[in-house]
Amino acid sequence: MKNCEYxxxxxxxLSVSPSSVQNHTEKKVQRxxxxxxxxxxKNRFFCDGRIILARQSGILPxxxxxxxxxxxxxxxxxxxxxxxxxxVFIPVIGGVLSLFVVTSLxxxxxxxxGILPRATPDEAADIEKQIDNSGSSTYRPxxxxxxxxxxxxxxxxxxxxxxxxxxxxxxxxCSLCDNCVERFDHHCPWVxxxxxxxxxxxxxxxxxxxxxxxxxxxxxxxxxxxxRSQDGKSLIQAIQESPASVVELVICFFSIWSxxxxxxxxxxxxxxxxxxxxxxxxSWSSKRCTEESGNPYxxxxxxxxxxxxxxxxxxxxxxxxxxxxxxxxxxxxxxxELPPFPVKNDTNMCTKSTKDVLExxxxxxxxxxxxxxxxxKTTPVAVEISAAATPPAERSPPTGCSRQHAxxxxxxxxxxPFARGRERRDSFQSSNPAFRLxxxxxxxxxxxxxxxAPDVGFIPPP
Amino acid sequence: xxxxxxxxxxxxxxxxCHHHFHNLQELRHSASLANKVFIQRDYSEGTTCRxxxxxxxxxxxxxxxxLFEDTVKTLNNYYAEAEKIGGQSYxxxxxxxxxxxxxxxxxxxxxxxxxxxxxxYIQEQNEKVYAPRGLLVTDPIDRGxxxxxxxxxxxxxxxxxxxxxxxxxxxTAR
Numbered sequence: 001m002k003n004c005e006y007x008x009x010x011x012x013x014l015s016v017s018p019s020s021v022q023n024h025t026e027k028k029v030q031r032x033x034x035x036x037x038x039x040x041x042k043n044r045f046f047c048d049g050r051i052i053l054a055r056q057s058g059i060l061p062x063x064x065x066x067x068x069x070x071x072x073x074x075x076x077x078x079x080x081x082x083x084x085x086x087x088v089f090i091p092v093i094g095g096v097l098s099l100f101v102v103t104s105l106x107x108x109x110x111x112x113x114g115i116l117p118r119a120t121p122d123e124a125a126d127i128e129k130q131i132d133n134s135g136s137s138t139y140r141p142x143x144x145x146x147x148x149x150x151x152x153x154x155x156x157x158x159x160x161x162x163x164x165x166x167x168x169x170x171x172x173x174c175s176l177c178d179n180c181v182e183r184f185d186h187h188c189p190w191v192x193x194x195x196x197x198x199x200x201x202x203x204x205x206x207x208x209x210x211x212x213x214x215x216x217x218x219x220x221x222x223x224x225x226x227x228r229s230q231d232g233k234s235l236i237q238a239i240q241e242s243p244a245s246v247v248e249l250v251i252c253f254f255s256i257w258s259x260x261x262x263x264x265x266x267x268x269x270x271x272x273x274x275x276x277x278x279x280x281x282x283s284w285s286s287k288r289c290t291e292e293s294g295n296p297y298x299x300x301x302x303x304x305x306x307x308x309x310x311x312x313x314x315x316x317x318x319x320x321x322x323x324x325x326x327x328x329x330x331x332x333x334x335x336x337e338l339p340p341f342p343v344k345n346d347t348n349m350c351t352k353s354t355k356d357v358l359e360x361x362x363x364x365x366x367x368x369x370x371x372x373x374x375x376x377k378t379t380p381v382a383v384e385i386s387a388a389a390t391p392p393a394e395r396s397p398p399t400g401c402s403r404q405h406a407x408x409x410x411x412x413x414x415x416x417p418f419a420r421g422r423e424r425r426d427s428f429q430s431s432n433p434a435f436r437l438x439x440x441x442x443x444x445x446x447x448x449x450x451x452x453a454p455d456v457g458f459i460p461p462p
Numbered sequence: 463x464x465x466x467x468x469x470x471x472x473x474x475x476x477x478x479c480h481h482h483f484h485n486l487q488e489l490r491h492s493a494s495l496a497n498k499v500f501i502q503r504d505y506s507e508g509t510t511c512r513x514x515x516x517x518x519x520x521x522x523x524x525x526x527x528x529l530f531e532d533t534v535k536t537l538n539n540y541y542a543e544a545e546k547i548g549g550q551s552y553x554x555x556x557x558x559x560x561x562x563x564x565x566x567x568x569x570x571x572x573x574x575x576x577x578x579x580x581x582x583y584i585q586e587q588n589e590k591v592y593a594p595r596g597l598l599v600t601d602p603i604d605r606g607x608x609x610x611x612x613x614x615x616x617x618x619x620x621x622x623x624x625x626x627x628x629x630x631x632x633x634t635a636r
Contacts, residue, residue, distance in 0.1 A: 103562045117606040126500045148505050155505075165608065169509055183509070205559060297508055308547050311555025314571045315545075318606045 036321040040118060041179040049321035051110045054177045057192030060109055067105070067210075070251050071098045074217050077244040078224045085227055090220060097213040104206035105191065112317040113196030114182035116163065116171060124164035151296040170297065172277050182315075185269075186276040195276075198317065201310045204266055211256075211263045218252040221245045273298040273305040496616035500609040501534065511541035513602070513610055524614065525595050533587055533599070534610070537580065544576035577603060 036049035044053045053060075071094070079091040119127070146157045146166050157166045160173050163180045167173070172184035174194050183197035195203045225245055228238035239246055269279060274295060278284060284295040299305055499520050504512040515534045517527045554572060558565050584601050592599055592612075600611040 100562055103564070107563055116608070119608070120605065120611075122498050122611070123500055123605065123609060126498065150505050150508055168503065168608070169505055201555075201559070202563065304547075307552055307555075311552045311559070312547055313545055313551045313554070313573045314558075314566070316571075316573055316577060316603070318603070320604075 033325045034321065035319070035323045035325055038325065039319065039321070041115065042177050043115075043179070045321060052112050052193075052321065053109060054187070054193050056176060056189070057109070059189045060192035063105070063190045063192075064102075066251060066255075067098070067101060070217060070248055071213075073244040073248050074220070077242055078221055078248070081224055081228070081242070082220060086223070094213075094216060094220070097209060097216060100209045101206065101213050104202050104209055107202040108188075108191050108195070108199050108206050109193050111193075111199040111202060112319060112321070113194040113200075114184075114198040114315070115177075115194075115196075115317075115319050116165075116168070116180040116182060117319050118163040118180075119165040127165065153296040155296065170275065170278070183275060184277050198315055204270065204310060207259060207263050207266060211259045214252045214255045214259055217248060218256060221248050221252070225249075270306050270309045271302045273309060494615050495613060497614040499612045499614065501612065502609055503607075510545050511602075511607055512538050518612075520614065521597070521612065524597055525592070529591055533591070536583065537602075537610070540576055540580045540583065544573045 034049050036045040036052075039045070042055040044055055044057070045051065046053070074094060075091060079094070082090045144159050146159070147154055148157060148169075149155070150169060155169055157169065159165070160167050160180055162173060162178065165180075167180055168182065170183045171180050173180045174184065174187050176187050177194055179194070181194045181196035183200070185195040185200055185203075187194045188203070191203065191206075193199070224242065225235070225238050228241060229235045233241075266276075269276065272295065274284070278295075299308065497520060499518045501513050501518070504514045506512075513534050515531050515538075517530055521530060551572065580603075581601055584599055588599055596615045598613040598615065600613065602608070602610050605611055
């Protein structure tokens with residue numbers, strides 16, 4: 001019987017024979033699904049969840065295309081002349097810079113910016129219970145802010161109606177991606193992703209290296225044309241000999257202004273440990289705050305601020321894209337409805353105590369990236385080793401594959417300020433309609449009721 | 463592996479047990495799960511990961527205050543170690559930047575190493591301290607690092623549950 005049970009919950013057997021799974025579960029799922037497939041935010045996933053992008057990534061190909069075209073023209077038309085006339089290091093430097101630009105860009109685009117998973121229904125119910133301390137049956141929406149002290153300074157935390165939780169400090173909800181992102185900077189359409197805690201350093205290295213690249217190409221092209229026109233030819237003749245250079249000049253000229261400006265702005269932000277979001281809203285400016293307060297997150301030392309932002313430890317991704325969904329329970333990411341309570345039939349149940357022990361042991365095996373309880377790996381003995389073995393394998397590919405670029409490139413243009421301003425307005429507007437809800441949303445009321453059910457039945461031990 | 467092997471006899475005796483392995487998730491929502499307590503984040507020192515050590519009232523009858531505080535303080539120390547900014551983290555960051563972040567393909571970040579230690583610690587705490595008291599601690603990483611979720615299980619007075627505590631102690635006593 002032991003072997004039979006292990007076979008029953010063996011992951012290979014389950015994925016091969018979906019019919020047995022369907023008979024036992026109430027979900028409509030046909031096969032093992034990963035969590036990214038039911039992710040509630042507006043993100044797109046590739047490579048089986050390894051690569052994450054915002055839904056509207058329309059300008060990312062443009063960015064990539066501009067960079068590729070400029071670099072291609074540079075290597076094809078300017079480098080041969082410059083190698084013969086100057087030095088062979090020019091294409092080498094150009095190549096290294098281009099590689100750095102492209103890898104930084106792709107890492108920025110494909111990395112999870114620090115998305116916070118939405119609150120589980122139990123959590124949301126608990127928060128609502130804490131707020132509604134009077135215990136009345138009438139439902140009123142939770143207050144929008146909570147004040148906490150950070151480094152002896154009062155900071156207001158807002159309640160996110162979409163994610164059903166109080167946003168941690170420096171977290172903001174991106175309306176374009178429909179996610180709360182930690183240390184939210186801005187949503188960059190050129191990169192096709194939000195810029196947040198986890199990919200800010202990639203974004204910063206992207207714009208810095210892009211500044212160097214555009215300046216370098218601009219300088220080389222100017223040198224090229226100058227050298228050509230010095231050989232006894234006029235400038236027009238030199239340009240006619242190498243028309244591609246003019247294209248590069250135009251692209252680089254317009255890019256340099258914006259890219260250099262953006263680099264300077266972000267260098268200022270890094271040095272003072274601010275985000276674009278905070279800077280635009282003026283959260284810590286002296287006009288809004290009293291004389292004593294300032295940025296509570298700053299270390300008041302430029303070097304420390306820079307090092308912390310750019311060289312600090314790399315936090316992990318919290319959304320666990322490649323984890324498997326539990327077979328029976330509702331996916332952790334959706335809040336549509338909770339599974340209906342099974343009919344309590346004592347004759348069908350195992351002993352409660354054994355069940356409890358099993359559940360606990362199973363729960364203790366539950367961790368990120370592994371199959372959660374209810375999923376194939378519920379047997380402690382045989383699968384514990386495999387459960388322990390797979391997490392590293394499952395955890396490393398997400399970060400590994402996200403680093404592999406799909407060979408696409410993006411343009412050299414920066415994130416225009418108007419995009420940031422628009423995002424700010426959007427985020428404000430996204431919270432207002434939720435606040436205008438006269439009646440509670442069905443999911444909220446259901447979680448509220450569900451949250452109360454255990455309390456009704458809870459009998460404290462004597 | 464030994465604790466798991468000792469409970470195997472219970473499984474072989476039970477009828478329909480293989481059926482209920484599948485429905486373990488359903489059983490979680492049935493009578494045995496009584497309540498859940500959420501330990502929130504403590505932001506008084508900034509955005510670094512810390513959890514409040516305030517002892518929740520629902521656990522007063524279930525576990526000693528010192529044990530709970532020890533667990534939370536140890537977890538806080540682990541997270542502080544993961545997010546510590548110092549020589550080693552700078553070195554890791556600069557090396558990563560110099561290699562265009564390709565170094566992460568072969569190397570595990572320090573944060574990930576500490577997360578593994580945390581997962582092991584929580585499992586060990588669950589086995590030794592919390593499961594015998596009918597509690598279960600969920601790793602905060604499964605809840606987006608927002609809360610430590612402690613599930614409170616209740617043995618209801620239904621058939622066969624009288625041996626609940628003895629079987630629990632039997633499995634943990636080994």
